Amino acid sequence: MIRAFRTLTINRLGKWLISLLILSAFTTLVTSWHLVRDVTNLNTSWSDNERSIIQKQAYLSALRGAIGYGGMIHYFKNYLLRHDKNYLLNTHRSLLESKIIINGYRALGVSTDEDRALSDLEDVAQEYKRAITRAEVLVNAGYTIAQTDKLVSVDDAPAIRALLSLTDAVATLRQAKTKIVSTKIGSLADTINVAAIGIGLLLVILILALAWFLRSRLINPLSRLITAFDKVDPAAPGLTRLPGSGTEGDELDMVATAGNRFLDTMEIHLTERRNAEKSLESAREIADKANKAKSEFLSSMSHELRTPMNAILGFAQMLDYNPKEPLTTAQKKSVDHILKGGQHLLELINEVLDLAKIESGKMEMSIEDVSIRNVLDECLSLVQTMAENQGIEIIVAEGFDKPVVIRSDYTRARQALLNLISNAVKYNRENGKIVLNCYVATNGMLRISVTDTGEGISKDKLDELFQPFSRLGAENTEIEGTGIGLVITKQIIESMGGRIDVESEIGKGTTFWIELPVSESGQAKDLEAKMIEEQGAPKQLSNVNGTILYVEDNPANLNLMEMIVERTEGLSMISAHNAELGLELAVNKKPQMIILDINLPGMDGFAALKKLQKMESTKNIPVIALSANAMNKDIRKGLDAGFKQYLTKPIKIDEVADAIEVTIKTPGEQKLI
């Protein structure tokens, strides 16, 4: 510690102040120690004096008893008067007592007066001893009392005087010793006062000096440093300079120097980062442009591909289902091939489009409360036939019986689960099983698992599952697939705040599971599920009469719709290629229902619907939307706007036919979700 103190370069004055403070503390300690010792000694001296005085007073009292009129003198006189030997014995006893008491008194230490008095008493005792010995001889010789008393006479006055002298000496001694002790107490009190005042003043001066030093040499420079730090511009830290202490080489000066170096380093790093950010920004802009170009290309290609696909599939359906001109077996086989191939191509287009949307961040999600049971039921209705064809049993576990509601986009949740279940069907063994389960996991998410009894996937290939166009060898089999379904599923699930994973064992099967957030409200608003439920199963057009106005800019779609309408007797169709013409026809022809495309040149479908609803002559005509905008939010928007139904392209004949029949038969009922 002392070495660390010595190496301090903060300030020589500060070091001396601290040293003096420590020195003062030690001085205080030593002084206090000495004062306490003096007080203790004084107390001991006082106690010794008191004990000595008390002891002497006790001896004095004993001497009075042994020598005075209750002792030696008394016994001696009685012996002379009575010649009783008991008095003789007691006289000797008293002499013995006086001897030991005088010795004891002397042992305590005596003054001159005391010594003189004690010597007198010893002389008196000797005189009495001689007298008692002589008296005994005389008594034994037969002398009378008067003769003995006359011959042996001792003056007791010296004894009494000696006792009084000793009493005075003790009193004088006590006064003298009390005076000495009082003087010592006074002197000690003065010393304590001087020491307390001196040490107190010294400490006050040193503390004030130290406070001044700390403020001027430590706190003020530190405050200046703090102020300078506060003023550092985050954008340009190198412009700020931290002030030193003014004493080169001391600790505060070193702190300021180190701080300035730090600010300079920050400035360099900030400059480098700004340059890097600029580079990154340029790269990002280039990437964004490229991505936008790719998305636009994909969108354009998708639209260009979907338009002819609409015609191919539509007219193939017309050929397949035309009751007036039924196909031959060979023709039907060919048309089935067209439909199957077309469906596969459409699916591929849709998935590629989805992937493009996901990658470009353009996939829109409408997160809402969704009943997982409804999602599952819809998926099952779509795959049930396919599963039955392969003899696969689908087992739904009890977890789905609970009314669990998740937060997700209904359409996308259905898409993801359907993909997993359809995969489980496609890659299962014949007469296999699929087990569907769901439960709320420990992390609060709803886990839905799809377990098949297929061949399983080796662990080293599991990571490839979620790579685009990776089919793990299935491309060499008859099983159809695009190789991007799981990629899209993963992206969809993660976009909805969930996660997906897979576990598999060769020869036993594979389990895919997804986790989605559970809704706290528990109220499902499965728009599409309700819509489907209300729409019911497609029905054949029968006993439907009236005119339909179809507003559509695509001629192929117009032709297809016309062929659908022609299949029903009593039903006719008028058409318009834009909204303005459609409105005019609606007013003039007053059709029983209107089918309206949304994306029209000029006025769009929503604007046209609004005008139809405003006009008295057309406001009661039911209007159905038929659009390629198939997002959940598009459907809700359409229904909210007043469309009786909202159908999506490509046109599905049964679906359109059923919508026409329902709408014409119940024109007043608006199906609002």
Add this chain to the structure above:
Amino acid sequence: MIKLTHIFFVLALTLNATATASAQGTERSVDMGLTPSPVYGLWSNINRAVIVYAKLHSTDNDWLRKLEGMEPKKFTGKEPAHVLEQVKRFKTELIELIELNKHWSDSATETLLDGNLPNLLSSNNNRVTPSQVYLHSGQVLVNIARYILQESPTVIEISPLFEEQHITGKTPSDVYGMVDLGIRRLEEIALQNPMEEKVQ
């Protein structure tokens, strides 16, 4: 230049010296200032009194001469405490001997120096001093003297028994030897049992 470490060292030494000085206590004891010599003188008188005591009850001159001719044994290393124990033993022997005599009054066993004198002789650390031995010895002398006075059929002088012996240079071991001599004389008297006939 004086370094700080030097100052701290001096301060530490000062503190240590102060602490050591204050830790030293003073042992006080009360003594009456008597040396073993006056006690020895007292026991010379007691032994003379024992001879006088024996003469009261025996006329066997040979035995009396033998009794008077007994010498103190040499002892070494004795302390006042040992001497006091020996004095107490003498007192016990004396009382046993005297109690055989019906003429002995109860007052013979009373304390010689009663009153507050025993308190004056007390020591704050219970250390036995020559003064305490002197006290007990004086008690013994007075009691023997009283007994001699009461039992002597003729007039007898006791004052010589209280003559002060001016002896110097004696040690507690010398005093112990004198007390031992007294005890042996009492035992000799008891063996002679001069009071037995009177008791019967």
